Amino acid sequence: MMGKSLALLGMVLGIVLLLVAGGCRPGPAHEADQEHEADEMPQLRPADLKAGEKLRVVATTNIVADVVHQVGGDLIELTTLLPAGTDPHTFEPTPQDAAALAGAHVVFANGAGLELFLEDLLESVGGEVALVPVSYGVELLTLEEEGEAEAHPHHGEVDPHVWFDPNHVVVWVSNIEQVLGALDPAHAAAYQANAERYRAELRALDSWIEEMVAQVPVENRKLVVDHKALAYFARRYGFEQVGAVFPGYSTLTEPSARELAALEEVIREHGVRAIFVSTTVNPALAERVARDTGTRLVFLYTGSLSEPGGPADNYIALMRYNTAAIVSALR
Secondary structure: OOOOOOHHOOOOOOOOOOOOOOOOOOOOOOOEEEEEOOOOOOEEOOOOOOOOOEEEEEEEOHHHHHHHHHHHHHHHEEOOOOOOOOOOOOOOOOHHHHHHOOOOOOOEEOOOOOOOOHHHHHHOOOOOEEEEEEEOOOOOEEEOOOOOOOOOOOOEEEEEEEEEEEEHHHHHHHHHHHHHHHOOOOHHHHHHHHHHHHHHHHHHHHHHHHHHOOOOHHHOOEEEEEEEHHHHHHHHHHEEEEEEOOOOOOOOOOOOOHHHHHHHHHHHOOOOOEEEOOOOOOHHHHHHHHHHHHHEEEEEEOOOOOOOOOOOOOOOHHHHHHHHHHHHHHO
């Protein structure tokens, strides 16, 4: 059985990974109110692959899937659960998703409470599949650390949107490399080479974002969002996330009239130039706030890539698109 809440994914070291090919060893656990850094990844046994058989890999979001693909390439058989344009906070799986999990050697999830649907889905297939939160080892932000624990009824909730700092995706890559190499040691060198190449691309992306952000005056670096998705981006690149239409880290919590009024006051007080809205979220409330305050809406790709061939059809393209949109709106 899984634990009571997937909010511990990515910060609990004692997740037990059960493989089709055998068992593994759990590590020591951290409490939810401690710093969330992993000491080591669990030990895995190689999968029992027949000649020519590939690892069957499932990824939850297409952002996670893209990073897994960068490491695994054509050596793995990759299935993505969430279609493009789907909000991971509200996704409801289908029987086909359960079938994909049941046949998988490993499931890669963002973790940190993003995929709330996973608990029931894994239980529906017996829970005997390797579940790896790629955010394992990332220090997670909480509402307490952002000074908002008393403002919203989400005390202790962790921020799952770690991919908005490319340095955290470097951690993802290392986790994915380690897991794929452990399950398929015959191709470990190839996974390592792919991971090294992609880590270099991510570090170059980080430098490019810093150069772009330098165009925005410090006094303009105020972010208002539809939900609190940009805290890691803000911390890395010197912005302040001053408000959100939906309180907390999820789009599941409806704001009260008082909270919306307070947000509009914040927008006027800080002279906020734009409200950043996810392409996967109904923009109706954000549109109302924009009308009331005379603020423009700017759409970002947050929880999902674009369709193939679109402007954000891989992780690096997503970060470049979003950064350019933020800089253009605020400089």
